[in-house]
Amino acid sequence: MTSIFDQYEQASHLSQKPAPASEQMTSSGYINMQLEDNTPLFSKQRMNFNPSDLITHVAVASDYLVLAMGNGKLFRMDLKVPDQQEEIQYSKNVQPNSKLTSIFLDPLGQHLLLAFAARNKDGNPELVYLHRKSNKLKSVSKSRNYEVTEVGWNWENKSTTTTGPILLGTSQGHILEMELEAESDKMFTASQQYWRQIFDIGKGSDTPITGIQFHRVNKTSKYFIFVTTPTRLYQFIGHAMISDDKPSLQSIFHSYLTTPETGFQEIPSTLKYSKLQFYFDKSNNPKSFTWLTEPGIFYGQLDPTSQQNSNSLFTQSELINYPSHEGDGKETTPLSFVLTEFHALLMYSDRVKGISLLNQELVYEDRYNSEVHGKLKNIVKDPARNTIWAVTDKAVFRYKVNKEERNVWRIYSEKEQFDLAKLYCQNNPAYIDIINVKQADILFKKGDYEKSAAIFAETQSSFETICLKFLEIDQINALKVYLAKRLESLSDDDKTLISMIVIWMTELYLSQLASLRRLGKGDSQEYHQIQSDLEVFLLQPKVVQCMQHVKSIVYDLMSSYGDKQNLIKLTVINEDYENVVAQHIYKKSYQEALDMLQSLKKPDLFYQFAPVLMEETPKNTVNALISQGAKLSPSKLLPAFLSCENDAIHASEITRYLEFMMQNFNVKDKAIHNYLLTLYVETDKEALLRYLARQGQDVTMVNYDVHYALRLCREKGVPEACVTLSALLGLWEAALELALQVDISLAKTVSAMPDDVALQKRLWLGVAEHVITKNQDIKEAMNLLEECSLIKIEDILPFFSDVTTIDHFSEPICQSLEEYNNQIEELKLEMEDATKSAECVRSEIQSFRNRSALVSVTDVCCVCDIALLLRPFYLFPCSHRFHTDCLLAHAQPLLPPSRRNKLADLQRQLAVLSNIELSTVTSSGLPFREVLRNEIDDIIASECMLCGEHMISCIDRPFISDEDWDKVMKEWE
Structure with missing residues (x-):
């Protein structure tokens, strides 16, 4: 239960709080609310133990607490195990005329040094060592002439048995x-490794040292050392000699022995003491320092790696005044203090005050009741655990730091260090908004409008208000920056605001470009920069998506400013090429329209605008179409071609394009070929005949409709083409009739075309009849007999009149009779050969009637080597013998699929049908059973499987198949 005195002390705590955040957020878009944490920055808790006497000194490190008491005893306690406490008598191990002045505990909490001073002239100062695991104090030799006032521990030492340098x-x-190094694992008495004086700050005068800190820079051999006296802060920087991972710090002071004293900070003071404290970051590197002096606390940031000033480690420093002290005013300087990241806790004899290192404000005050706890003796900080301990004469208190960075963002914001303010605002959107609004306002007042606009865009400030701020001072560039940033932050659902910003920004760009053009600065760097920014803006994905909905408005804007170049670029971005091409055509700029179509590579637009362009400028349009090659489909251009005027110019250009596509890209579309054929019929008959010749005489291979072509040629009166097309359709008589009307040589060509000899002869006879009946030209008729070997003199004689004399035909008639005589002789020879063959067959049949084969009881099957007479068998003329089932099994895999299926069907019928059905007599006079068996015999016993044609065809096959090879190999083994 808390005592009445503790309750009084809690009521006396003072924690300064800044003004509520809601008072400073009037310009942001967030709802006003209480954002501050009301928990005190520091809270105090008393340790639950009572020392045996008044406390004089305290040291804490790594959760290990050591107290020195007025009765000459040391109190030690592991804070992790508070029940294990011990007291050690130290006064028996030192001289009677010595008094304890300080105790020092290393950061590991393992090594303790007790410094004693002489009470009178007869005494000597002394330094005593005590290990954590030992109860025996050991005096450090060579220390009797030195009164130790401060110890600079080695922060890199990790050993529990040695202190390191x-x-x-x-x-x-x-x-x-x-x-110092422990001599024994059990006793842990000190062994002094070495002792040497390396520097004298006083230069012979008594100048007590009140603080020492040394640290290594980034794992190198470079070290820096801070040393304080009551009035000065010294800095020493240099490289140490490192041996066995232990530095020799004496070399750091070599350069300072012969140089004047310049590396120090001096602050006048009448006090005999001062304090030096370091603050370490999470990586255990020194980040800042404070030096307690009489006028105030000298505070600075540390950057050992900075190369700006090799003689100083301070990046920034300032003197922080002490807060006003209520009372008699005698005690104005703290007796001690500890340093946190952003605050310093100042200890007076009756209170503890917390001040901010950033704005020097008093943020905490805790008064102590001296009648109950006694006066405050010291306040220390555990360097390893960052816990804070305050000690009075009778009690020990622990301070807890509660989110000391909570208000740091506000302080940095007031100091206009906005990056640091955002770093410490804990990602709180309300805090960030306050910082951004303030930063943007300051930039705006300074005239840095574009930066101000960029930051304003990140705030929740009113959109209209910010826009008006920049419009009132005519800062269009800053306004564009603001609008662009706001556009980036909008989600896709904010379609209305996105559309408004896109249209507005486009108009701003167009207005600036138009103004520069009016001033004759259309080729200036400023103009090109704005043009480039506009192009980048139009290419943004969010803008491209929005343009699909507002492009008509933007097109109107660009048209109103006469910005044809950007209008074309925008249509390319939006893939809205139809609008620009249509505009060119409307202005009768046909070549520009064609150039646009060629550059866009959009075939659909060619199909759309080809009718108009073909009508107005056929030659240029066809050139553009030819340049596209296979990218365009001629069949899709047919409507454009058909809509043109039916004159020679348009027909010539269309024919040129179609011929180009056929020759270079092998177009086979029947509609295209029909249209080209139509153009040929109407404009160029010779080209038509060449086209038909190229297409060939195979009706299945031509690419045009033959029937359509024939009908068209008949209508237009092109008989040569009609002859070719009729022949292509197989209308030989009609083709010959037309050819005879045109030219006799064409008729002869048609007659020689059919593959059918009889048809060819009939056509030639038609030619002969035409020639003979027309003029009775016997010489021409004789020439026909020479040209065609299919017709004879007797075939054409009926075509001559009765009055024609035979003398003119004597030679062809004799030749024909001689050929008939040769044919008769050949027939006689063939009849004699047939008679001889018949006689041989009759003799062989007679010999087979008397032939027989003998089957012995010892004969075996050629397949299974079992007696042949045991089962039904087959006997072949070659003397090979097979059981019926053996032959069936052996021959069945060798049969083709059709015969194998037939055999399976016959076997199934024999097995399934009843005896009555099998005994039924068929039309051949045999029972159905015998008919089935005979068909089976025809399939499997048509030839011997060992010496028949099948064996001859299998001569190249191996004796052992791949499937049986492994089996045979095992048998041979």
């Missing part, structure tokens, strides 16, 4: 380097 500061200003 450390620095000692004395009351005379000497800096000593030494290392």
Whole structure:
């Protein structure tokens, strides 16, 4: 239960709070609300133990607490195990005339140094070492002439048995380097490795050292050392000699022994003490430092890697004044303090105050009741755990830091350090909005309008208000920046606002470009930059998507500004080429329309505008069509061609295009060929005949409709083409009739075309009849007999009149009779050969009637080697013998599929049909059973399977198949 005194102390706590956030958010779009955490920045808790005497000194490190008490005892406790406490008498191990001045505990909480000073002239100062696991104190030799006032521990030391190289500061200003190591694992008594004086800050005068810190820079050999006296802060920077991962710090001071004192910060003070504190980041690197002096706290940021000033490690520093102190005013300087990331806790004899290092405001005050707890003796910080401990004469208190960074963002914002403010605002959107509004307002007042606009776009400020701010001062570029940023932040669902911004920004760009053109700056760098920005803007995905809905408005805008170039570019971006091409055609700029179509590579637009362009400029249009090649389909251009005027110019250009496509891309579309054929019929008969000749005489291979072509040629009176087309359709008589009307040589050509000899002879006879009956020209008739070997003199004699004398035909008649005589002789020879063959067949049949074969009881089947007479068998003239079932099994796989299926069907009928059905006599006079068996015999026993034609055809096959090879190999093994 909390005592009445503790309750009083809690009521006396003072935690300064900034103004509510709602008062500073009037310009943002967020709802006003309380955003601050009311929890005090620091909270205090008393430790639950009572020391045996008044506390004089305290040290804490790595959750290990050491107290020195007025009765000459040390109190030690592991804070993780608070029940394990011990007290050690230290006064027996030191001289009676010595007094304890300080205790120092290393960051690991393993090594403790106790510094003693002489009470009078007869005494000597002394330094005593105590290990955490030992109860025996060991005096450090060579320390009797030095009163140690400060210890600089080695922060990189991880050993529990050695301190590593450390620095000692004395009351005379000497800096000593030494290392202590435990001699025994059980006793842990100190062994002094070395002891040497490496520097004298006092230069012979007594200048007590009040603080020492040394650290290595980024794992290199470079070190920096901070040393403080009551009035000065010294910086030493240099490279240490490293051996066995242990630095020798003496080399760092070599360069300072012969140079004047320049690397120090001096602050006048009448105090005999000062304090030095470092703050470390999460990587255990020193980030900032504070030096407690009489006028105030000297605070600075550390950057050991900075190359700007090799003589100083400060990146920024300032002197922070102490807060006003209520009371008699005697105690204005703190007795001690500890440093956190953003605050310093100042300890006075009766209170603890917390001040902000950023704005120097008092944020916390905690008063102590001296009658209950005694006066405050010290306040320390555990360097490893970052816990804070305050010690009075009678009690120990622990301070907890509660989100000390909660208001840092506001302080940085007030100091106009906006990047840091955003870093510490914990990603709170309301805080970020406040920071952005303030930053944007400041930039706006400074005249940096574009940066201001970019930041305003990230706030929740009124859209209309911000736009008016820039319009009132005619800052169009800044307005564009603001609109562009807002456009980026909008979601796809905000279609109305997106459309408005896109239209507005487009108009702003067009207005600027038009103004520059009017001023004659159309080729200036500014003009090109704005044009480039417009093109980039139009290519943004969100703008491209919006343009699908507002393109008509934007087109009207561009047209009103006369910006033809951007209008064309926009149509390309939106793939809305139809609008520009139509505009060119409307202005009768046909060549520009064709150039646009060729550059866009959009075939559909060619099909759409080809009718108009073919009508107005056929030659240029055909040139453009030819340049597209196979990208365009001629069949889709047919409507454009058909809509043209039926004159020679248009027909010639269309024919040129169609001939180009056929010759280069092998177009086979029947409609195209029919249309080209129509153009040929109407304009160029010779080209028509050449076209028909190229297409060939195979009706299945031509690409035009033959019937349509024949009908068209008949209508237009092209008999030569009609002859070719009739022959192509197989209308030989009609083709011959037309050819005879045109030219006798054409008729002869038609007669020689058919493959059928009889038809060819009939056509030649028609030619002969035409020639003979027309003029009775016997010489021409004789020439026909020479040209065609199919017709004879006797075939054409009926065509001559009765009055024609035979003398003119004597030679052809004799030749014909001689040929008949030769044919008769050949027939006689063939009859004699047939008679001889018949006699041989009759003799062979007679010999087979008396032939027989003997089957012995010992004969076996050629397949299974079992006695042949045991089962039904087949006997072949070659003397091979097979059981019926063996032959069936062996021959069946060798049969073709059709005969194999037939055999299976016959076997099925024998097995399925009843005896009555099998005994039925067929039309051949045999029972149905015998008919089935005879058909089976015809299939499997038509020839011997060992010496028949099948065996001859299988001569190239191996004896052993691939499937049986493994089996045979095993048998041979």
